[in-house]
Amino acid sequence: MKLKFKIITILSAFLLVSCFTTQSTSKQVKEQEFKEMMDSWVGSSKKELLMSWGSAESVTSDGDNGEIITFNVLKRAYLGELGYVTVNHKYMFYINPQKKVYHWNYSRNGRQGY
Numbered sequence: 001m002k003l004k005f006k007i008i009t010i011l012s013a014f015l016l017v018s019c020f021t022t023q024s025t026s027k028q029v030k031e032q033e034f035k036e037m038m039d040s041w042v043g044s045s046k047k048e049l050l051m052s053w054g055s056a057e058s059v060t061s062d063g064d065n066g067e068i069i070t071f072n073v074l075k076r077a078y079l080g081e082l083g084y085v086t087v088n089h090k091y092m093f094y095i096n097p098q099k100k101v102y103h104w105n106y107s108r109n110g111r112q113g114y
Helices: 002-039 046-053
Strands: 058-061 067-078 084-095 101-112
Touching: 002 101, 046 067, 046 084
Parallel strands: none
Antiparallel strands: 058 067, 067 084, 084 101
């Protein structure tokens, strides 16, 4: 009986650890894929960026004769008793004077409610 309990305890611990490891690895893979996707825009032309992303939310100066093109993507989900949650994904692409992407930045802000 004691041996059976030990085996069940060890197996349970192993399964629990492997679940957390899989979640962590999955998140790391998604973050790496996102970074690679955003990095793939570096060197692209401003025209290619706008043709793919559409109209920008704003275009401002980068302070060095270039531009910062910003796109906002709102995503909304209904979470039952919690109500609606809205997340604003902000993508910023830095364009040099030769009209090429040289840097990017991403942030997100969430809020609950309508």
